[in-house]
Amino acid sequence: MTQTKRRIRRTKDESQKLILEAAEKLLIEGGASAVQVRAVGNAVGITDAAVNHHFGNRDKLLAELLRHGGRRLKTELKLAVENLGTDDFSVDELINVLCAIYYDQGYADLALGLHLSGWRDKGTGLLNPVVDALHEVRCALYAEAGITAPPIQDIRFVVAMMHQALALGPIFGRAFGRSAGLIQPKDGGLAQQKSWWRSIIQEQLLTVRESDCPV
The missing domain is CATH 1.10.10 (Arc Repressor Mutant, subunit A)
Incomplete structure (x- = not known):
């Protein structure tokens, strides 16, 4: 039977x-x-x-898959920023989380494909926790120096530009690099990008600048 x-x-x-x-x-x-x-x-x-x-249908499945990746990215970023301002924190944690989802897990290809098909995500503020955490750390650093920290807007700009660069890097990174004379490896110079963004965040956002100190 x-x-x-x-x-x-x-x-x-x-x-x-x-x-x-x-x-x-x-x-x-x-x-x-x-x-x-x-x-x-x-x-x-x-x-x-x-x-x-x-x-x-498939299009709706892909759109939900992108949201699924976004939810996981938000969770992982939240864990990364919890260490901000502590001895365990490294700017690399933030950068690695973004690189993993776009370079290693294919979400750059998915996001671009959906965008070109006309799909638009109405969600906002995915990286707001990162912006707020960086601003909090910077305010503490400036408070120790006895001066007022710069406004949050430049942090928003840097985080947005980093997100844009890392999200598009897997697809356009090498071509954009060549346009400026950069000859990059197959990964689009990811290691160099990580190092550069680390320097920007650490030196421009999380360091008290002499120009902000009272004369």
Whole structure:
């Protein structure tokens, strides 16, 4: 007698979590083009229809996958900034979190593809915790020197530019580098970028400048 395979019953949240995890694995291994509904379904052990039942279609699945990456990025950034102002803190932690999701996990390709297709994310403030934490540390440094810290706006600008550069780096980094005469390795000069952004944050944002000191 043929035995039928027992169906695994999962909650809606459990199913969506498994689908997004499978989609993310495909993204890391093969880029956004590898994230196909059938491939995701096969990885989870469900039908194409079941995947579409939860997310509607491939475009909506990709959009939710990008939000999934954003939520994880926000969580990891929160953990990184918790060490700000302590002996355990390193600016490298912040930079490495951003590099990991865009360079190692394929989200740069996904974000650009969705943007070109006309999709727009209405969310804002993803890196606000980073801005606020850096500003808090800088205010403390300036308070020790007995002077008022510069306004927060330049921190917002630097963090936004760093985010933009690291997000686009995996796709355009080498081409943009060549436009300015930089001959970079296959990773787009990632190690050099990390070093440069570390210097900018440490020297320009987290150092009391002589020009701000009273004469």
